[in-house]
Amino acid sequence: NxxxxxxxxxxxxxxxxxxxxxxxxxxxxxxxxxxxxxxxxxxxxxxxxxxxxxxxxxxxxxxxxxxxxxxxxxxxxxxxxxxxxxxxxxxxxxxxxxxxxxxxxxxxxxxxxxxxxxxxxxxxxxxxxxxxxxxxxxxxxxxxxxxxxxxxxxxxxxYVDSSPAAETWDIYASMFGGIPKSEIESLHNYWRALPNLKDVLFTDNDTPYVSIKTENIKQTINENEDIKKLAKKVKSSFKDFRDFLKIELIEKTDNVNLSQEETTISDDIFKRLKNIPLVDKYKAYQALDDEWQIISSDIEIIQSEGFESTKIVDPNMVMKKKDGKEVEIQEGWKGRIIPFELVRKTLLKKESDALELKERHKEEMASSLEEIIESLPEEEKE
Incomplete structure (x- = not known):
């Protein structure tokens, strides 16, 4: 009851x-x-x-x-x-x-x-x-x-069959060559999005098999007009995405709602991908989320400590083995928010390139010296 x-x-x-x-x-x-x-x-x-x-x-x-x-x-x-x-x-x-x-x-x-x-x-x-x-x-x-x-x-x-399609083997194709048309047709999503690419890549005939027309498959694909149109469409869809992010994350840093901003950005990405075929929007979302863990942490620091926090450096603490035990020691410094590598590539690019050139020259000289020593007779090496 x-x-x-x-x-x-x-x-x-x-x-x-x-x-x-x-x-x-x-x-x-x-x-x-x-x-x-x-x-x-x-x-x-x-x-x-x-x-x-x-x-x-x-x-x-x-x-x-x-x-x-x-x-x-x-x-x-x-x-x-x-x-x-x-x-x-x-x-x-x-x-x-x-x-x-x-x-x-x-x-x-x-x-x-x-x-x-x-x-x-x-x-x-x-x-x-x-x-x-x-x-x-x-x-x-x-x-x-x-x-x-x-x-x-x-x-x-x-009610829902999520199992992958059973893998099949074509004995005739394995023995005599050729690609089964059934395998080509299983890529129907690509041919629907790129209607002319299949004819450029494969020869068709009255048999259940096709052969490859081109020797350089990658080059043929890259030069195909359908591929170029798709690339142009993606570029056009995301042409102002950088400006959108600048407004959302940089110009509005102090007012960013960290609990809602990732959704705002992902909604914008989904809208841009709406009419673009072959792109898995959830893989794009995962790429965003992976970066968002870092971005949101940086914004939170700026909001709590002010913009000056972008100029602060912290000890770079790493775990090392000492006497058989894991100990934490300092190994240089790191930017609290801005990585040194970013500073090097943007603000100190000229000096950095010059330093890299000297480093390469130093390595080349060391290698040449080693070759010279190796070429000497044993008595002269001593």
Missing amino acids: DPRFKRFGLAPKTKADYAFLLHDLYHLKPDGIMAIVLPHGVLFRGDPESPDGEGKIRRNLIEGNNIDTIIGLPSNIFFGTGIPTIIMILKQKRSKTDVLFIDASKGFLKEGKNNVLRASDIKKITDTVNNRIEIEKYSRIVSREEIRANTYNLNIPR
Whole structure:
């Protein structure tokens, strides 16, 4: 008679995952939304026709339109357990009857024994959920009718096939040469974006195989008009990007909102990439985030210590082994914000180039001297 479980069913004593879920759902406001991390087993364990248990709870959650999204995560992302997990997003009330399935299990970075979600992986998940979009081999919106036909089994691979295409070998091509047309056609995204490139690279005939027309593939690609047009399009799209960053990060340094600025810049990058094919916008986002860790730290220092902090140098502390132990020692100096290398390349370029020239000359002289010594008879060397 517990009101938390009366509507959906009672979770089994040995597996309390749905008990936690139903407790949270019961306390959710009518317009609320919740997300809960659960093991994969909750998606398929139990019989939906049984009077109680996980199958019945799952069926009632689907029929009640409470499950909004199911996100499959990589294994080994939590310390202490390697089991694969999911995030289930639920609402107390929703008008839609479908469920968004996302298989994000392939997007991660390996760090030691654990897998880590990168910023781009998280961004892709949140964009897919917020915009409720379908992406091939990644996400799919599934109707309640299809879920019913699968007897309320919510196992993600039933609805989203994220597995890579099986690798095939063409025995004829391996023995007699030629490239199977099927392999060429698998690159259809490139031929759609670069329609004339395929004919420039490959000869076509009535057989299932093609051969390469050119000896210098790289040169042929670089000289192709479609490639030049694409490069021009990218350059045109980002022609004022440097000015945009200067305004956002340099002219407004004191007023930069560090919690929002990365989103502002990434939104701008996504707009510029909108009509450019073949570029993975989430790889671009990851490149931004990698740099943003440094940029945001520098801006935070400037905001707290003032612009004078850009002129300050700090000891460059490194770890070295001494008497078999790791000790921290100073190894020169470094700029608190501006790297010495940047100063050298911009403000001291003339002097730096002259110094590099002398260093090269010094090395050449040392090498010549060594050659002269080596050419001498042994008695003269002594």
